[in-house]
Amino acid sequence: MKNTEATIWDIAIKLNISISTVSRALRGVADVNPATKKAVEEMAKRLNYEPNRVAQSLRIKRTNTLGIIVPEIALHFFSSAISGIQEEASRHGYSIMICQSLESYETEKQNVHMLASNRVDGMLISMSSQTDDFSHIQQLVNKDIPVVLFDRVSESLPVSKVVVDDHDGAFKAVDHLVKTGCKRIAYIGGPNSFYISNQRKKGYLDALQLHGMDQNDELIIHCRELHDDPSIQVRRLLDLPRNSRPDAFFCFNDPIAVTTLQILKSKLVQIPDEISVIGFTNEPVSAFIEPSLTTVSQPSHAMGKKAIELFIEQRQYPDHFEPVTAVMKTDLIIRHSTRQL
Amino acid sequence: MKNTEATIWDIAIKLNISISTVSRALRGVADVNPATKKAVEEMAKRLNYEPNRVAQSLRIKRTNTLGIIVPEIALHFFSSAISGIQEEASRHGYSIMICQSLESYETEKQNVHMLASNRVDGMLISMSSQTDDFSHIQQLVNKDIPVVLFDRVSESLPVSKVVVDDHDGAFKAVDHLVKTGCKRIAYIGGPNSFYISNQRKKGYLDALQLHGMDQNDELIIHCRELHDDPSIQVRRLLDLPRNSRPDAFFCFNDPIAVTTLQILKSKLVQIPDEISVIGFTNEPVSAFIEPSLTTVSQPSHAMGKKAIELFIEQRQYPDHFEPVTAVMKTDLIIRHSTRQL
DNA sequence: CTGAAAGCGCTAACAG
């Protein structure tokens, strides 16, 4: 029942040696008499000594802590990325401090300040959908605090990034739709301001073009906000005359695809025979919904891991650092919401 | 392009005042000449000053940081609890540092040490399934570090806890099965060492008893490990002669229920007419699987929030602290894997 | 209202 943690000073006193020797023994640096070293270690254990990382950090000017900011921890993509970050960070001796921006620019800015105050050694950030001013992040760069952006990145910032090949993923999805006989493929996109939304749209358009199909703006929908309900727009498309109605939906993400699937089912549309559906991200739900959803998988865990790797690299060679962008591969997971080849 | 963060000393020099005045002005404590205060604040902004929380923490012996340990961040229940923790902690000015034990006792112990080294002001822990020695947590208690256990708790530890009324949840589930005409209700439980598994079993048994139904050990199955595949055991029950085959499965958690559902579907068993299924936790998947799963919902987000509240209470009145156990209510979410009343 | 000075627990020269 001690009230206060032991310090190296306590150990030094009991052993009648100096605190520097204790410090050295505990860290295993320089030459310390094996006997004293052993004595120190034993005394440390006896006193339940826990090194004070706060004091250490102040002294060595590194905290061995990384700050993470994501829009929402509970979204599967992010919690999975975080677990990748956590495991890899831990392997390298880093702890992680986690914040959510809840898709608010103001909160994100506060998070950045809080983490900076905590003197984290770097930040891994997936930006909020509201963020369109990047000065808070630019300031970190100016202060030489390593930043790695992942998933929700900004093109303009001179930092390392981890993204998915959205264009390629979308391309593969639409290509598959065409190859399974779909002629009128709709795209239900995310907010226009989203880089990834536009990349996916570009992949969609390029796939159409490759197959000599024309872009039809009537079949391209954009959600204004990330969590907008796309139902009305989907229904509008379904109410088009039979010969101009889409026979496939390529959706910006799985939630939109799931909503679409549900609308189709409620209208008794045959899936995939009358209409096919493809999502994006491969959230757990996509495997369980009926029919199971064909979707483009994003390697969320691996992306988190990669983000740490980029941070470590930057830390290791801070002098000749050049921002790199890691582009991760997607996979088309073919399930039952699309026709067989 | 500064290489080094500004300190109160930098501000003091520029303003030709003492660092104590700067410190006071920045924190808004004691009396400081409004003019000097304003000047300090302006200079702080101009220098992009960020208070050094590390130095602060060392001095005041509090970090305003909380440690969280969960088995696996990416499990929906935990990521949702964490988001509740995060939001409530942030409201109270705390940052959170997150670790995963990955269901390993050794890792959990390391996590505890790491967080203790970081001098977190308290820890919120959901224990690994392997943990059956609690001395690492008892040590925290001895050192007066507040601990709140949530979900995966140990009865014996003298700390505050947040749990769900597992007994009541299970009771309601089984009661509903009986009331919808099920006669032979099986229980597929988690590891025997799990407190919550046993509570749910008790609720199951009590509901049976209330309705004058006998306990039938043939219908009670336990997974050895948390992620054990229950398929073999479920199949064994289904292969029982028709008149002793179960007509309902009450499952320890949703993943088990989902597996069960899939086995039943593959055997073309009519759900819920021939056999009903109920899960536990209300994970997102349960709403989407077909037929949608009746399940007992756990308020994960609210549990996280509650855990912080208990911590704050303990911090506020450390002298007359008595551990409390918050028991959160569950709800039976009736969907389509059970019959209508 | 303000300044001087001590010290939180630790590391890292430097000197032996």
Next chain:
DNA sequence: CTGTTAGCGCTTTCAG
């Protein structure tokens, strides 16, 4: 191999 010493950046008496 070991001890002395000077801080890291901040808060907090204590004394004006």
